[in-house]
Amino acid sequence: MNLDALLADYTRTVDRMLNQWLPKESAKPATIHRAMRYSLFAGGKRMRPALCLAAAQACGIRRLADALPAACAVECVHTYSLIHDDLPCMDNDDLRRGRPTSHKVFGDGVAVLAGDALLTVAFEILAKTKPTERYDLADSISELARAAGSRFLIGGQVADLEAEGKKSDAAGLRFIHRGKTAAMIICSLKLGAMSANATPRTLRILEEFGDHLGLAFQVIDDILDVTQSSEKLGKSAGKDAAAGKTTYPAVLGLEASKKEAARLTEKALACLSPISERSAILRALAQKLLARQS
């Protein structure tokens, strides 16, 4: 398997569908549609759509196209959350994916609205999901709304805001990361699996895999924040320490953090053993995420 070629293929397909399902840039009012597309087509890694499509394939989906609404919806939600997190009233970031953040280009008001619009269109896109024998649209919508909602994605950001300048304990840090990172990774996997009519047992396996993977991803994020340049990351480096946030390298030290990331990735991979025949792409993806440098 050539993972990079496969991922490039996923990205091309997802980008084509996002382009088709989003209003044209010329649609009235043009500003909002320009702002939506500015952030959505900023060269994101499309990790969540890839996890969604890889999970669908691991569950033996017949037509990969059936998982595309879910893959595109999770990317819209991810992009909206970045736009809002970068706002001056949140993490106040000027740089994202190597470009000025939305509010730097369009102003704070339009940036808030561009995020709102991407969150809204995510549900419009997800509504294109066809029901399977086991799952109907209500299951998919509830899954996305729950992961993106006040107890997970949004809740994690609130807890993160409240943790600024305070020392967080392990449970507090875990709550933030489960919300901000793991929940949408798990959701991406589950929505992909549901498009493939996976059994409830397989959904639970993917949930556990995603929980470990999400945590590993976050530890690596914390490591990169202290070891890489802003240029390399495409976003401001050293932000966590500057904001007085508790991070893994600060608590565990850098070397122990790297070991922790590897340990969590191993733990994630071990979860996949009951579905090992079909999960080669998922495994390769998890290993690639562990090795990432940006």
Next chain:
Amino acid sequence: MNLDALLADYTRTVDRMLNQWLPKESAKPATIHRAMRYSLFAGGKRMRPALCLAAAQACGIRRLADALPAACAVECVHTYSLIHDDLPCMDNDDLRRGRPTSHKVFGDGVAVLAGDALLTVAFEILAKTKPTERYDLADSISELARAAGSRFLIGGQVADLEAEGKKSDAAGLRFIHRGKTAAMIICSLKLGAMSANATPRTLRILEEFGDHLGLAFQVIDDILDVTQSSEKLGKSAGKDAAAGKTTYPAVLGLEASKKEAARLTEKALACLSPISERSAILRALAQKLLARQS
């Protein structure tokens, strides 16, 4: 028919279900759930849920409970849009429904997130809608996402931001009002009707009714902004003129604006004649909106 008693009944039922379907205030992190409930239970008039339920009854719904997910979802979307519109980077308002706005109480960051969370939970709630013979959940989700999305509700707010300090022409003003006000009124009516398995013809009738009613509602809003006190309105009066916005009283004069509101309400009521037997509540509601003083 005692309209006020009926509306009080609608409100009690909608509030009970919103309370049940929203995470408890104690759910972690408590801040976001407090903020969501602070704005949602601030004594709003519940006009959109009322229009939704009245439309469902006009279409002969058997169990009114079947329209409650839609009625609650449109109120969550409405409340989210008020929280975001009131932000300093938008209309910068300190007062709403007679209380300090969300960002005044919780700070700008949590206010953005409370709006995001209400938008997200709207779709989670709407996903409880049962399919009817003619409409499935995909129809309801698409309808809400379209009305609340970048071409209507959000698009109207963008056009409104861009119109500040400029003279708008009639078409520009119409675009803003169709997006900011009429779209969600039409959506409320249609979702209620869809819960009742209404025919496509009835949906078109309600769409036309809602378009006129929404415009009338906006003209009245503009009139109240110049004739009433902040105390009476529960929000800052005189804001439109201060922000250099084009309003109906500014363009037409006060007396002609009142006549225009009455004319639009008449036009709206005329649309209902093909479904006149059952639309008594909708008619009464439209007339009450015309006569409102706050």
